[in-house]
Amino acid sequence: MEVLKYFDGNTIDLTVTSPPYDNFRTYKGYVFLFKGIANELYRVTKEGGIVVWVVADATIKGTETGTSFEQALYFIRDWF
Numbered sequence: 351m352e353v354l355k356y357f358d359g360n361t362i363d364l365t366v367t368s369p370p371y372d373n374f375r376t377y378k379g380y381v382f383l384f385k386g387i388a389n390e391l392y393r394v395t396k397e398g399g400i401v402v403w404v405v406a407d408a409t410i411k412g413t414e415t416g417t418s419f420e421q422a423l424y425f426i427r428d429w430f
Contacts, residue, residue, distance in 0.1 A: 351383055360396045361416035365401045372408035372417050384421060392429055401425075 407414035
């Protein structure tokens with residue numbers, strides 16, 4: 351998110367990312383701020399550009415957390 355702030359708006363054609371999800375790993379104290387990153391990606395992505403967001407859910411007691419679905423809904427709700 352901090353790096354994206356330095357990009358001009360409406361300049362990126364394609365982003366492919368597999369961000370950390372559901373606390374599967376720790377990244378030396380790094381905090382993943384989904385909404386902030388999503389908003390910055392929206393700002394820097396050109397009209398007609400593509401963001402490929404590869405995530406999965408943790409399974410807890412046999413049930414998936416639904417984090418990926420919540421993120422997909424955020425993109426749909428706030429980008430379209």
